[in-house]
Amino acid sequence: DVKVTQSSRYLVKRTGEKVFLECVQDMDHENMFWYRQDPGLGLRLIYFSYDVKMKEKGDIPEGYSVSREKKERFSLILESASTNQTSMYLCASNREGARGYTFGSGTRLTVV
Amino acid sequence: GNSVTQMEGPVTLSEEAFLTINCTYTATGYPSLFWYVQYPGEGLQLLLKATKADDKGSNKGFEATYRKETTSFHLEKGSVQVSDSAVYFCALGSFGNEKLTFGTGTRLTIIP
Numbered sequence: 001d002v003k004v005t006q007s008s009r010y011l012v013k014r015t016g017e018k019v020f021l022e023c024v025q026d027m028d029h030e031n032m033f034w035y036r037q038d039p040g041l042g043l044r045l046i047y048f049s050y051d052v053k054m055k056e057k058g059d060i061p062e063g064y065s066v067s068r069e070k071k072e073r074f075s076l077i078l079e080s081a082s083t084n085q086t087s088m089y090l091c092a093s094n095r096e097g098a099r100g101y102t103f104g105s106g107t108r109l110t111v112v
Numbered sequence: 113g114n115s116v117t118q119m120e121g122p123v124t125l126s127e128e129a130f131l132t133i134n135c136t137y138t139a140t141g142y143p144s145l146f147w148y149v150q151y152p153g154e155g156l157q158l159l160l161k162a163t164k165a166d167d168k169g170s171n172k173g174f175e176a177t178y179r180k181e182t183t184s185f186h187l188e189k190g191s192v193q194v195s196d197s198a199v200y201f202c203a204l205g206s207f208g209n210e211k212l213t214f215g216t217g218t219r220l221t222i223i224p
Binding site: 004006009031033035040041042043045048050058090092094096097098099100101102103104105106 | 144146148153154155156157158161163201205210211212214215216217
């Protein structure tokens with residue numbers, strides 16, 4: 001069964017901490033994506049990557065960075081967590097040229 | 113640019129009622145259209161999709177028809193069950209662009 005795995009379902013971090021959210025896919029997909037989901041706002045794209053070491057900003061990249069050192073792993077980094085980054089974070093992947101995603105189960109991050 | 117507008121929720125129905133969740137879109141070219149479902153505490157799962165005009169996607173009793181003339185992709189089900197309670201997202205993918213554009217989501221609650 002193909003999978004996108006997010007390392008944590010729930011995280012609680014303090015303001016100012018550096019936070020790493022990890023995502024791993026086992027489908028050899030070229031493209032990986034990070035979204036955040038907030039009530040009334042739907043899914044908003046933070047960053048995406050179309051190849052190892054390649055990345056592009058999405059619609060709301062401020063306060064975030066990403067790392068893709070291996071094809072299967074895409075990390076989202078909150079350099080200095082703030083309370084307005086409390087949200088559900090969703091990772092997704094797809095093959096080059098594909099339409100539609102496979103999603104992970106999500107990480108619910110609370111910054112206190 | 114691309115955009116998706118879907119029916120605001122929440123929507124509450126009784127079991128066995130008929131369901132419609134409206135979705136309209138704006139896009140250049142010939143997009144693919146998707147409905148994703150998110151059950152409580154989980155990530156998004158693909159429910160159905162359609163890749164060209166007049167295509168009908170269907171799964172688990174849900175249907176949606178790609179209507180180019182009205183730029184719509186409304187989700188329907190003839191008889192809903194309590195287990196259909198979830199958040200439903202309409203999404204659009206353009207040709208040559210692997211990123212999806214999502215609507216804001218519609219929360220559906222089915223009461224016995």
